[in-house]
Amino acid sequence: MGEPVKSSDAAADNQAILSREIRDIEESYKASVAAGAPAETQPRIDYPPYRSSILRHPTKSLHHADPETIELHSPAFGHQDVHALESNLTIQHGGEPLGERMILKGKVLDGDGRPVTGQLVEIWQANSAGRYIHKRDQHPAPLDPNFTGVGRCITGPDGSYEFLTIKPGAYPWKNHLNAWRPAHIHFSLFGTEFTQRIVTQMYFPGDQLFPLDPIYQSIVDQGARDRLVATYNHDLTSPEWALGYEWDIVLTGPKRTWTENEAYGEQGEDSEH
Amino acid sequence: MSTEKTMTEKLTPTPGQTVGPFFGYALPYEKGGELLAPGTPGSIRLAGTVYDGNGEPIPDAILEIWQADAAGNVVTETGSLVRDGYTFTGFGRAPVGNTGKYTFTTVNPGATEPGKAPFIAMAVFARGLMNRLFTRAYLPEDTEALANDPLLASLEPARRKTLIAERLADGSLHFDVRLQGEDETVFLDFASPASREG
Ligand SMILES: [Fe+2]
Numbered sequence: 001m002g003e004p005v006k007s008s009d010a011a012a013d014n015q016a017i018l019s020r021e022i023r024d025i026e027e028s029y030k031a032s033v034a035a036g037a038p039a040e041t042q043p044r045i046d047y048p049p050y051r052s053s054i055l056r057h058p059t060k061s062l063h064h065a066d067p068e069t070i071e072l073h074s075p076a077f078g079h080q081d082v083h084a085l086e087s088n089l090t091i092q093h094g095g096e097p098l099g100e101r102m103i104l105k106g107k108v109l110d111g112d113g114r115p116v117t118g119q120l121v122e123i124w125q126a127n128s129a130g131r132y133i134h135k136r137d138q139h140p141a142p143l144d145p146n147f148t149g150v151g152r153c154i155t156g157p158d159g160s161y162e163f164l165t166i167k168p169g170a171y172p173w174k175n176h177l178n179a180w181r182p183a184h185i186h187f188s189l190f191g192t193e194f195t196q197r198i199v200t201q202m203y204f205p206g207d208q209l210f211p212l213d214p215i216y217q218s219i220v221d222q223g224a225r226d227r228l229v230a231t232y233n234h235d236l237t238s239p240e241w242a243l244g245y246e247w248d249i250v251l252t253g254p255k256r257t258w259t260e261n262e263a264y265g266e267q268g269e270d271s272e273h
Numbered sequence: 274m275s276t277e278k279t280m281t282e283k284l285t286p287t288p289g290q291t292v293g294p295f296f297g298y299a300l301p302y303e304k305g306g307e308l309l310a311p312g313t314p315g316s317i318r319l320a321g322t323v324y325d326g327n328g329e330p331i332p333d334a335i336l337e338i339w340q341a342d343a344a345g346n347v348v349t350e351t352g353s354l355v356r357d358g359y360t361f362t363g364f365g366r367a368p369v370g371n372t373g374k375y376t377f378t379t380v381n382p383g384a385t386e387p388g389k390a391p392f393i394a395m396a397v398f399a400r401g402l403m404n405r406l407f408t409r410a411y412l413p414e415d416t417e418a419l420a421n422d423p424l425l426a427s428l429e430p431a432r433r434k435t436l437i438a439e440r441l442a443d444g445s446l447h448f449d450v451r452l453q454g455e456d457e458t459v460f461l462d463f464a465s466p467a468s469r470e471g
Contacts, residue, residue: 042288043403050291052401055326056452060432062406062462065424069385070341071394071407071463075364078351111283120354124299134295150299152354173294186293188300194339195463197396199405201290218403219288227287250284255463 014177015212021049022217029220040221049214051175067255071194077120077154087153089123089165090146097147099128099166101242104230107159108189108249110196115159116251122188123163125149130169130183139171164242170209182209182216189249196251203229204245289404292335296398297368300335304356306367308338308379315343318445319377319393319410319438323369326453330373334399336450337366338377338410345383345391381412381446390418390425392436397450397460406460410438410448424461432459 025047033039045057090097108116126132126149129141133148151163168183184201191197203216210216210225219225227250236244292300309316323334340363342348348363356362361380369375382391392411411419419425425433435458438446451458 041285043290045403047403050401050403053291053403054401055329056331056399056401057403058406058457058460059326059453060457060459063424063428063432063459065461065463067463068389068392070339070347070382070392073347073349075339075353075362076349076351077353080352080357081354109284111286113284122300124296126295132295133298136297137295148298186290186296186299194394194396195407197337197405197407198287198289199292199398200287201293215291215293215403218290224285224288227285228290249287252286252463 012176015179018049018176018179018214019212022211022214025049026217026220033221039223040219041224043218044220047214047218049175050218053218067193067195072255074119074190074192074194074196076118077190078118079154082120082152082154087151087161087163089125089149089151089163092148093146095146097127097144097166099144099147099169101164102167103162103164103236103238103242103244104185104202104247105160105162105236105244106230106247106249108155108161108191108251109159110191110251110254112254115155115157116189116191116196117155117157117159119155119190119192120188121153121155121161123151123165123185125165125168125185126171126183128166128169130171132171137171141169141171167204167243170207175214180209180212182207182213187249189251191251191253193254195255196253198249198251200249201228202247205229205232291400291403292398292405294333294400296335297333300366300398301368302354302366306365306375306377307356308361308363308365308377310358311378313378315380316378317381318443319379319448320445321375321447321449322373323375323397323399323450324373324452324454328454330369331399331401331452332369332371332373334373334375334397334402334450335366335368336375336377336398337364337396338379338393339364339396340379340382340393341385341391343380343383345385347385384415384418388418388421390415390422393438395450397452399452402452406452407463408450408458408460409436410446411436412446413437413440428459435459 131141230245230247353362353364392409438448
């Protein structure tokens with residue numbers, strides 16, 4: 001809206017055109033991997049099927065930098081910042097929100113598999129009808145007076161987080177004609193270093209909208225995309241109460257272990273830089 | 274699953290995704306951009322505008338800063354989300370306004386080691402931006418330290434200047450973020466080559 005020429009949010013193209021673009025990019029990615037290129041693990045920053053990205057992605061490649069002292073540390077969050085009840089998104093109002101109650105649980109780990117403890121996890125999401133509280137969300141689906149869709153928690157000693165929430169609905173957006181986002185929960189995470197800062201989205205298994213969604217498909221590698229999909233866990237499901245989903249998050253790095261790696265004589269981080 | 278191992282026994286990182294359009298009721302928080310209360314002696318303003326590739330301001334971006342205190346110490350105080358009004362935590366988060374402009378109230382960071390060029394680390398998020406971007410806003414004063422900075426030294430002059438904040442007459446720092454275009458800000462990659470891609 002209000003954006004000039006090539007970035008247009010106007011729903012000009014239909015899903016068939018978008019799906020073809022998505023497929024073409026994936027085909028050429030698969031061919032490059034078959035020819036020996038390394039698998040990609042992050043989304044493409046330049047991914048034209050997501051129309052709003054066209055004028056908003058750097059065209060010069062990211063510049064390699066060794067992190068400096070401040071970047072090797074992370075802001076500290078604690079129980080002054082987050083109240084224990086903020087992890088329960090179903091009790092923020094006078095009544096029960098509508099929809100499928102769900103328990104969402106997992107661990108935040110670093111690249112070595114070590115738990116990221118005492119760190120901030122933030123989530124936000126649409127309600128069960130696919131509507132956000134946000135004023136710019138014009139989807140004509142009902143707001144739920146008992147659901148805001150924002151949660152926070154601090155990870156435990158084993159890196160674990162847990163939320164009680166409502167399964168979000170899919171929602172339409174204006175990327176192209178008849179564009180729908182698969183149901184998802186937005187996640188914001190910090191590690192032990194600022195270099196590990198990540199914002200991402202968690203999806204639900206088996207969503208029919210996956211092949212159609214340019215945001216999910218901006219991660220062109222199927223294995224990498226799969227890392228954003230939670231697992232349904234019946235052992236986590238609580239009888240007569242809530243369905244259980246599990247999702248672990250792995251942050252990059254850490255980069256602070258160079259000297260350890262060198263001391264152990266391993267082919268450590270250093271060789272990757 | 275997110276926990277599968279690579280051949281080097283490193284876990285593969287979870288991919289990022291765009292912050293999307295609807296973060297406005299979730300990520301910003303009261304006094305998020307006020308690392309110090311405005312008007313506090315020694316405080317400065319860090320402000321600028323986030324632009325797209327057409328040079329138009331982006332109205333739906335959100336920035337985070339993380340920095341040392343005025344003495345160059347890395348702060349380990351909690352309380353960034355619920356500020357007590359006097360503890361400097363080193364972290365701030367501020368959404369841009371309708372005109373793409375952001376403002377933080379903070380202090381000039383000191384050098385974390387003698388001779389190092391002080392900078393404010395920044396993470397950039399926006400609708401339409403697939404993954405967060407990292408950059409640095411260097412203080413402009415210590416020209417010798419800037420000349421010796423490994424990152425700045427690795428950049429050609431035209432690109433280098435996108436990372437150096439401008440000091441205005443009132444003592445504030447001006448730092449624009451250009452996601453694309455001729456004066457595109459230098460964005461940083463701290464990742465290993467295996468996870469780097471275009
Ligand atoms: Fe969303």
